[in-house]
Amino acid sequence: MQKNSKLLTILFLLSAISCTNQKSDLYDYANFVNPMVGTNWHGHTFPGATIPFGMVQLSPDTRTETWDGCSGYHYSDNSILGFSHTHFSGTGGGGGGDIMFMPIVGKIQLNEGDTANTLSGYRSVFLHEDEHAEPGYYSVKLLDNNLLVELTTTARTGMHKYTFPEKSGANIILDLTHGISDKVDSLYLEIINETEIVGFRKTYGSLAGEHKLFFVARFSKPFKKYGILADGDTTNNVKKLGAKDLQAYFSFDTDDKQPIMLKVALSRVSIEGARKNMEAEIPAWDFENIREDARRGWNKELSRIEIKTANISQKRTFYTALYHSFIHPDIAMDIDGQYLSGDHKVYKADGFDNYTTFSLWDTFRALHPLYTIIQQKRTTQFIRSFLERYDHWGNLPMMEFSGNERFAMIGYHSLPVIADAYAKGLRDYDVNKALAAMKKLADGNRDGKKDYLKLGFIPYDKYSQSVSRTLEYSYDDWCVTRLAADMSDSDFHLYNQRGQFYRNLFDVQTGFMRPRGSDGLWLDSFDPMMASNHGTEGNAYQYSLFVPQDIEGLIEIMGGSDKFKKWLDVCFTTETDTTKMYLADVTGRIGQYAQGNEPSHHMAYLYNYVGQTWKTQEKIRQILETLYTDKPDGLSGNEDAGQMSAWYVLSSMGFYSVTSGMDYYVIGSPLFDEAVIHLENGNQFAIKAENNGKGKPYIQSAKLNGKKYSKSYLKHEDIMKGGELVFTMGTEPNKEWATDLKYRPYSDKYKSAAVPRILF
Incomplete structure (x- = not known):
């Protein structure tokens, strides 16, 4: 009888497992x-x-x-x-x-x-x-x-x-x-x-x-x-x-x-x-x-992430965002492996799948970091595709569409994609070749690059978009250090130094990144709200905080945590003067913040770096609930090949990649009762939000795998190991949670990376 009872129990469990798998397979x-x-x-x-x-x-x-x-x-x-x-x-x-x-x-x-x-x-x-x-x-x-x-x-x-x-x-x-x-x-x-x-x-x-x-x-x-x-x-x-x-x-x-x-x-x-x-x-x-x-x-x-919520509209918004995150990049080779490379010659893929449509000025920020979590195998294929361009076209891609480099935007943002993957342990490609390719692109002849290397910034009187180019070049150069740290001390120090060039455009008097001429003098008629050709699709509010490689250094030069907090507050509350901000791309605005365009996408998370986590939570929930819907007009700006949607996917789960190239994510405000990430390594990571709902954006406490968690960031390796992160939410901010300096997101510091003295 006991044996039969055990047998029935086993059969019941097998049946339950079978039903569970069947339900999972059939879930639409x-x-x-x-x-x-x-x-x-x-x-x-x-x-x-x-x-x-x-x-x-x-x-x-x-x-x-x-x-x-x-x-x-x-x-x-x-x-x-x-x-x-x-x-x-x-x-x-x-x-x-x-x-x-x-x-x-x-x-x-x-x-x-x-x-x-x-x-x-x-x-x-x-x-x-x-x-x-x-x-x-x-x-x-x-x-x-x-x-x-x-x-x-x-x-x-x-x-x-x-x-x-x-x-x-x-x-x-x-x-x-x-x-x-x-x-x-x-x-x-x-x-x-x-x-x-x-x-x-x-x-x-x-x-x-x-x-x-x-x-x-x-x-x-x-x-x-x-x-x-x-x-x-x-x-x-x-x-x-x-x-x-x-x-x-x-x-x-x-x-x-x-x-x-x-x-x-x-x-x-x-x-x-x-x-x-x-x-x-x-x-x-x-x-x-x-x-x-x-x-x-x-x-x-779509089953890579499973969310639980009673809000069907938000569920549609989430899975539509995930859908849009998986359209590009797209396969760029025939069934027999033949493909056309950037040199317009035909090759046969050997050991990789060739992809194209890399809108990298947009997608290095959220889409590719999302892939490092849920599309790791494809991330490797994307980087191998990058290296194929290096082999046959002579350089890594910057903005590639339909197999053609279009040089459509500034910067060279295949570097953060490689740096981010490498920092998170994704290295199933020739890492030595990757470093060589990154250096070649970083040292290549881009607009203003000679002056950038000579002066430490790009002068506005010689080149357009001088501020945004300087900031993006500096960040991209820093990305080289992610690989160089393991392979070359000299490269590590050189590109770290260039990663500090952002400091040369910060004007202490105005508190903004400000255009600077080849004579070293600041632009006279400077209005931080004014859209101009000194930035790329944005004004000084939207670009001054683009220093993802050294946010702690940025806080320091802006006068410390208190001044940085006030700067953010002013940014989010200063109404836009539409006579000054006339760009069609700069939409979805909350004060000077513009969710409809990429340069703003990390800004609401920066409160965590100065110990005001509740303000990040408040702003992120506001963006999620007001600037995304499941209707035809449900995006506040261009989708940009998946970036706009990837921001929503990450942020609605409760975190975001502020710095591609660092192995952690900054915590925001989870939108759903539960989000379960099914990882390619067989593990799963669950993010749960207890007492969640509309009007409850604030984190009261958190536990990681049953233990108290007081950090306002989450390590990539903790996700990959599998486990459970549980938040308790509330209607009022907990101004004590994750506010201490030791619990804040951090930037790497390198004493060797002093900025060259500029003499005029």
Whole structure:
């Protein structure tokens, strides 16, 4: 009897484990994602279908120009041009829109038409209530043609499903000229047979740079006729054609009431590469299976963090943010490992996966630190991709899109990505090569670099963005020391010294980082609220605190903790004068703080460094609850390839990476009752917030693995070990928690890093 009892107990436990695993496998995190978030206002996201880190982003295009058309889609529009296969998520510059198809009924029109009269071209009116967007799938009803469009994707291939009205004149338009903010160099189309077409699109001038994309497209049924419009001339029997302006139509018989499906595979290498991608990823015509696979892929990635909350809106906001954090970087090689490198030569990946779309001025701050926790294997692949550029292009990337370095912003922020990974123990790459590559980029010829090395700052009378360049160069140079500390004493001291150059722009009289001329004198007409070409997308309030490598040193030169506290208070309470702050990027403002743009993203956490943890908690909760929602206008600025969302993911769990390159995170205010991080090493780390809820942003006490925890920062290794961090929250601030100097976040100090004396 006892044996049977034990057996039943074992069977019950096994059943419970099985049910738990089954529930975990079936839990539909994707149900809490709204891809429409960020498509309105200035979020610049796209609503279409993609898979995590996939090459294809198959999405509707409603416009191709204007700043708010960077992703090809804006929620305020009411007509669709077509469905193209490449898009950037939330960038401030337009690009993509490659290989656009559009189904139409009746009269064949190869011009796009205009928004005032959509019947003048292939464009069609649509309503948002007829749209449906979910991870890996998008659908919409085109009202001008009364037809349903459905889209899904694999990594390198997009799949379309068009349901036409019964007995209609069904046509599918291909507009190779169409693109987002680019200019055409050359286009090519070849008709292989009645179900397959191939070609390429070579363009320049957009965020993607000089860009050649090959494609193979297959229809699920033969077309009965086709026609091509090339540079204004119509041809009906030509099978191969190159042009600078090229559209084509393909007409089908739909009497069998069956939808027409279309598969489109991409490659940056060749038509044959695209064909291999299609045959490997979508060999059949099972649209629903591909859609389900895409959703499963998203659920696998989204399950890396499990949150518990009764607030469904905030749950949607969180998982949408996590979704947006996993769109870029994107895979940049064919199924056979071939890829096009920065030198425009083809190579085959050996021991790594090649990625691109590194919007590093944005993403070094939160997105890549988030990856060091939940995407460690991919972090290694990203750094190996960086080193591939060093091998073949000659340098690490700075702002790379679609495989091309675009030099779009200041700084050289692949360095903090490598430094952060290295500091956190992620070193499965050639670390010696990484150090050599970091030094080469840090010593390279960037705007103002010679004066920076000679004077210790960049003079405003010779270069634009002199303040922001100096501060970002100084931080990036410091990042070299993260590796040099283990490999080279001389490099360690040299780059530490340059990491102190920020001091040369601090003006004691005004209390701000201030432009300085090549004669050593300060800029006379200085207004810290004024946006100017001395900073990058910000004013002196938003840039003066960008010294992540030495926040303690910054506090010291600003007059100590008390003055620093007051400086922060003034920053968060001084209302913006819109006649002085006119930049479209500087949005989501709380006083002078601007959540809508990256330079501010660390600032609310700096109260922890001066022992006023409750103010960090208050400000972080305010940002989380007022500047993010689950609606189309739910972002307070450009998504910027995942940075805006990664800030939310980290901050809502209760911490943030103020300094990429240090192995800790600064604690803020956890938004959810519980967040469980499922780590790649098999461990899990839980952050719990007891007595949490609206109006309770303040930490009363904390315990790490059952022991009292009094620090206002959290070590990376404590997360990786697995465990539990429990906060008790309240309505009133606990001004004693984590305020002592020994419990505050810290900066490394190096006596060898004295700033050279500047003589004028």
